[in-house]
Amino acid sequence: MKNHSLLLVAALALLPVPALADGPVKQTAAEALAAKAADRAEILAMAGNYKVRFDMQETTPWVAGYTPLERKISGGNEVVRVIEDSPDHIALQHLLVVEHDGKTHVIKHWRQDWDYQPARVLVYAGQGKWVWETVPERMRAGRWSQTVYQVDDSPRYAGWGQFETQAGVRRWRSNWTWRPLARRDAVRHPVYDRYYSINRHQPTPTGWIHWQDNTKMALRDGKPVPIVQESVLNTYERFDGYDVKAAEDYWTKTKDYWAAVRAAWTRIADTKGGIAIPEEAETGTVISARLLAIADDIQAGKITTAAGSAEAQALIDGRTAPIG
Structure with missing residues (x-):
């Protein structure tokens, strides 16, 4: 029996030590400076030209009688560019490049903003509403927030x-976050109406991955109830065998307009205590389609950047409401 116990202790010693719950990051000033530089390099390295593979699969049902959707795999070509860069803030804009009927189309895609040691983040709070949430003070040091924006730069x-x-792999992992339905789900009008998620970003030898662990939730008697688990793996592989110049041209002609749109959303979030705006399944916010159309008109030379920016700001002002 004694020998058996000794063998058991020896065997347990070979097992990996379980990761403890996240706590405050403790670093010396020199360690913090070096870590921040390494973090910034990882974020900036996500910029580039890519072939992207989107792999989505519902896995485990959490309620009886629910049948998970079949796995869905899609992809495309995506240009990612740094559009803002300061010591504590980096913004990356994604642009999809699509070939259809012999023509190249550029679609403004999502944006990701990274902020060092944030005091607050703008989080999803239910249908058409985003509110400011304080990051616990003891959890700010050494950490970054990532805010993801929709195609019209709404949050x-x-x-x-x-x-x-x-395990020799570098990554950024989020806390648990609430998220609105993606368009792929919203247009089906499913039984769930939001996600509770953890996501992470990791560099790979040929690019990077964005992995999402989504619990799809529904409100029942005013309380969120889990319906099904989903795994999403978006893989970005460096690739420039497509019309990258089309994306560059689009951004050159519309970047000042989109800067004005970003500024308008920021102003609303700061002055109205967050952002409240009606949403629809097909487009996201009710003004998304128009904001994108204005950018197309600016690119085509049909209207000026100033005129387009003024219309966009009026739309954002007119359709948002104070947070109640």
Whole structure:
């Protein structure tokens, strides 16, 4: 029996030590400076030209009688560019490049903003509403927030976390975050109406991955109830065998307009205590389609950047409401 116990202890010693719950990041000033530089390099390295693979699969049902959707795999070509860069803030804009009927089309895609040691983040709070949430003071040091924006630069979700290396792999992992339905789900009008998620970003030898662990939730008697688990893996592989110049041209002609749109959303969030705006399944916010159409008109030379920016700001002012 004694020998058996000794063998058991020896065997347990070989097992990996379980990761403890996240706590405050403790670093010396020099360590913090070096870590921040490494973190910034990882974020900036996500910029580039890519072939993207989107792999989505509902896995485990959490309620009886629900049948998970079949796995869906899609992809495309995506240009990612740094559009804002300061010591504590980086913004990356994604642009899809699509070939259809012999023509190249550029679709403004999502945006991700990274902020170092944030005091607050703009989080999803239910249908058509995003509110400011304070990051616990003891959890700010050494961490970054990531805020993801929709195609019209309205918010989608936000989380905070730290870059770390585990098993030789570097990654950033978020806290648990609430998220609105993606269009792929929203247009089906499913039984769930929001996600509760953790997402992470990790560099790979040929690009990077964005992995999402989504619990799809529904409100029942005013309380969120889990319906099904979903795994999403978006893989970005460096690739420039497509019309990258089309994306560059689009952004050159519309970047000042989109800067004005971003500024308008920021002003609303700061002055109205967050953002409240009606949404629809097909487009996201009710003004999304028009905001994108204005950018197309500016690119085509049909209207000026000033005129388009003024219309966009009026739309944002007119359709948003104070947070109640």
